[in-house]
Amino acid sequence: MADDTSTDETPVLGQIEEEISETRADLLAVLGRAADAGDGGLPTGALRREAGVPSGSIGYHMDALEAWGLVDVVGREQEGGGDPSKVWALTDRGREFLDRPAAHRLPTREEVRALHDRVDALEDELAELKTAYNQMADIVEDLAEES
CATH class of the missing domain: 1.20.5 (Single alpha-helices involved in coiled-coils or other helix-helix interfaces)
Structure with a gap:
């Protein structure tokens, strides 16, 4: 089993399992499926649509997942007008979290x-x-x- 330690800023994976919301679990699951399909990551808009997250709250959830060390910005991509969107991908820690038995219980x-x-x-x-x-x-x- 992988080390379940953390820094002062990053909670242990077991603590994340207890605290993660359905929305954040959905976002991780979408990124996990994208990684399994060989995608390098998903732009914010596509991730938001796939997970069914309102546009006003996607940044809030992704910031938390990033602070937990589960996702990272791996680039930028133009999705429409305006500034390019962040492209998100699972980190190794995010993959480790999804591979934990408790993560599999989250539909x-x-x-x-x-x-x-x-x-x-x-x-x-x-x-x-x-x-x-x-x-x-x-x-x-x-x-x-x-x-």
Whole structure:
């Protein structure tokens, strides 16, 4: 297991596991998938869109992840008008964090959405089954009365 020590400014990975928000975990997961796909990093706008983070708060979250030593700016890229955007990538420490067992228990935003969609579909199926059951119960009752 890798060393879980820190400096005065950087919390240990175990402490980060306890403190990390869903939004920051989503941002790390997106950067992890980008790294796995061979991308050198993602510009702020693309990262924000992929993780579903409002534009007004992306800097706040990325500054915290950078202070924790999990991400770093690896370049700049033009994404539209204005100044070039920062391009973010996982650091070795960020990869180490994502490889920890606790990080694997954090579902991605896509996984949560898929689960919600599945629950909605199952609720719809259940409603249809209840309707069919009630119709069948009415038929059985009518048949019993006719006998």
